[in-house]
Amino acid sequence: MNHAALPAPGRLGRSVARASVISSAAALLIAAVLLVSFQFISQRSGLLEDMLIQARVIGDSSEASLLFHDGHAARDVLSVLSTSPNIDVAAVFTISGAPLAYWKKRETSLADWAPPLTSYRNFGLRYLEIVQPVLSEKKVIGHVGIRVRLEQFYRRLLVFIGFTILVAIASFAATYLLLARMRRTVKDAEAELNYLAHVDSVTGLPNRHAFNVQLALALKKATDTGDDTALLMLDLDNFKRVNDTLGHQSGDLLLRSVADTLTGHLEKSDIVCRIGGDEFAVILEGQNLRERAELTAETILEVLREPVFLDGHEIFVTTSIGISFYPRHAKNLHTLVRNADTAMYRAKAKGKNVWASFHARMDTATQRRLALESGLRRALERNEMEVHYQPQASLATGEIIGVEALLRWRHPEFGVVEPAEFIPVAEDCGLIGSLGLWVLRSACEQGAAWGKAGLGLLSVAVNLSARQTRDRNLMQAVSEILEQTGLLPCQLELEITESVLMDNMHANIGVLHQFRQRGIRLAIDDFGTGYSSFAYLKRFPLDHLKIDRTFVKEIRHDGEDGAIIAAIVSMAHELGLSVIAEGVETEDQVAFLRNTGCDIMQGYYFAEPMPADRMTAFITDARMANQA
């Protein structure tokens, strides 16, 4: 179904073969014409030369006959010519032009021939005529004339032409057979190239190139008929993890399985393409596509929900789908693809394994994202970035034991932009590395400054992004910053979110152990939002566990979350981890957390995030109050 619109293979091969056949035929024709012409010219001059010699011989022999005016003798000389089949008439003429002797073939009439009596040669259509003077004592004493019938000459030429044509036809046949074989080879190669150019070798689906061709065709058809086109963009949510943990071969098998599932469950007329690593696209054509597109998306989500078995592993594939319609959402191919992409990212952001249909607001969001991306590149130079600090206090004593460094971006146009919004952008465009190190350096400098100012050895918590944890030079960069700023390693606390930690467990365990050996403390952030179990937690060298703010927020209304927190706290303690509660806003929450044995709190109830100078003042005040 998907190959219908691929260009027909063999087009090039056919035209090349046709050109070769024509040119070889032309070459043979030219060769044949040249050969025949050459043969004609050489035979003609050969005949002429032979006859001139004959005439000279006869002239020489006729000298005495002419001198003695002996017609018998002259006829005797001429009679020699009867052995020559071509000679038609031969004559010896006296100086006055009267024939002294005349010899002719029996069938030729005598009166036929009266050539001019001079040195004469005429290659006519039927006859070759030659007249030569006879000399004696350097004087002309008469003439010898010969007329040659050209029938035999032409007959020989015809035979030669026939033979040449036969040879040419035979050569052409041989050439044609060779060319036919070559054409087959070229056609096969062309078909293969065509296949490779348009088909993804892993899944057998049309590739990105073919997708563009197909989509352009569909849009043209839709424009002509007034139909709609729907574009569904699919992105497998956790394909990268499969590739990383099970290897590329398994990844390819998974892609093939997904492709088979898709083609197996969709309409024959729907066009499924693989357009990127883990990206697929489905093109739908027809009228009133909205319902059909949504139904298709639902179907895809449903059929992909079935686990795939690879190398004894049970893999759950989920996908995020973005839908965009032509001409409703876009007037051209480029925009249609971009909008479907936007919708797909929105679906992913909504929590994966869902579909989203494009709407105009998304476009605004996309534009904002683009603006953020370009703004981010200059944010550091323009001093738009600022590190704020939120204090963390012991629930038991109320004493400030540390701060969490939080990045703030004051965008010149959008105002304050939340990290939750711009960190993913920074990750996508590769700026997270430099941004992360800048935050780390700033926070470490600040922590060291407080130590020097006699405000105690506060712990400084800094968040690590997913991209940063994959950076092999991270450990070295952190060590350098610690050495340069003078912050003690035990003061530094690196926070990694639960989902990042679980995404690449093997690698992360190694990195975490390195930090641990360096004396740096580690916290698992946003705990409770991912899928991690305590069993996994045990394998990581962690010091702290930060309960996600959503659990804390619900404490007042819902006893269940309270129970979860209590469970988390007791388990964490069992594992030797201290527990930090984030987003603490009310006294009730504080009371509850204290009761469950939670160790540290952080939130507006105690203090909001603030700039370094205000933080310094806050700590100083708190110290004074505590001492008082």
Place this chain on the structure above:
Amino acid sequence: MKYIGATFTIFAELLWLGTTAFAQPVPELDLKAAYVYNFAIFTEWPPESMPHGSPINICLRGDNAMHAAVTALTAKTVKGRRLAIKPWQAPDDLQGCHMVIFDAGDRARWNTIKGGLAGASLLTVSDDADAATSDFIITMRLDNGRLTFSVNNTAARQARLLVSAKLLRLAKEVK
């Protein structure tokens, strides 16, 4: 001396008569002289008898009927050699001759001198058709109004003369 008549006609244009383009009767003696000239053309003398540049000496007696016609040949050349006419009386006069022309009047003289000419490179030509002997190398005779000739090639070879095959082919008789 013998005349077949002034009306002896041959419709031919002989080279030595020039490029006459119409038929005309040719006097018998002129025709014989023309033949004599042609004989010279087709005969090769041994080199020692004919030094380079020397003329071809034609000897005939003044009372020979052909004398006037043959004398007219001196205007012509054969293979670049002039033709010279030498009269003779005694056999000794034949010294230095290449060609001797006899007629019927020389019959008795011939019988006396021919013995002394053995070995000499002399082309002997006669128009004495009635001669009992045919010791002449070339003998011309009138035959049904046509002038023919016969060649005694044996005699020619004895005289170390080379008579061209072209001439032999035209001869009525070759011995």
